[in-house]
Amino acid sequence: MRNFVVLAFVLLIGIQAEAQVKVSPGLRGGLNVSTLTNIDDNSSKTDFYVGGLIDIKFNKFFTLQPEITYSRQGDEGREYFDNGSYRNVNYELNYITFGAVAKFNFNGGGFHILAGPSLDVKVGDNYINSNPEDFDLAIVGGVGYTLPNGLTFEARIKQGLVDIYGYDYYNNDGYYTNDAILNQVFQIGISYTFKTK
Structure with missing residues (x-):
């Protein structure tokens, strides 16, 4: 792993040395289809994301x-009552996300x-009976496709x-039991990068 990191760093420096780096700001937004893993009787929830980006080419x-x-994000789950009935609830988990993606353009x-x-x-x-992390x-x-105009x-x-x-999902033998409740999100959206000189 260490050799891979060193090789990636050397390649990045080499690429930067041969190219004129272009930095452009942009905006992004779109549709979230989110769910939580390992929960019975839940389904996906549809919502949105919106934010900004810096394109370093x-x-x-x-x-x-x-x-x-x-x-x-979040999911649509069920809240059960003592009489056996239930109601559907849209559980919300709202985040500010700080990310960095590497984009590789074909040809x-x-x-x-x-x-x-x-x-x-x-x-x-909007959880009532629990406090998520x-x-x-x-x-x-x-995957994506960028038009010449920056869209x-x-x-x-x-x-x-x-x-x-x-x-901590460990059994008596110390093995992980794959019961962790994790965020899982499918996103489809658009972004626009402003042209800079």
Whole structure:
């Protein structure tokens, strides 16, 4: 792993040395289809995300894109009552997300794949009987297409890595039992990068 990091750093420096780096601000927004894993009787919730970005273009093949986004997530679950009845509830988990995605353009054209980490800081929720964790770490991956005018269409998957309830899911033998409740979000949206001289 250490050798990989060193190699990536050397390649990045080499790319930067041969190219004129272009930095452009932009805006992004779109649709969230979110859910929480390992919860019975829940379904996905549809909401939105909106934010800003900085497009750091090293060359026609590689771009680094730091982002800050307001993201409304959660799921639709059921609240059960003592008499056996229930009602559907839209559970909200609202985050400010700080991310950085690496974008790789095929043949220097508009089509790209992207991947990167995200730190999500919770700014609100509507949970009554529990207190979800105040942050999440996530991995983002996706595909997109950028038009020459700076308009980009993207589809992403964001997988949370932190159990939102902070439980330790270990059995008596010390093995992880795969019961963690994690954020999982499908995003489809657009972004626009402003042209700079």
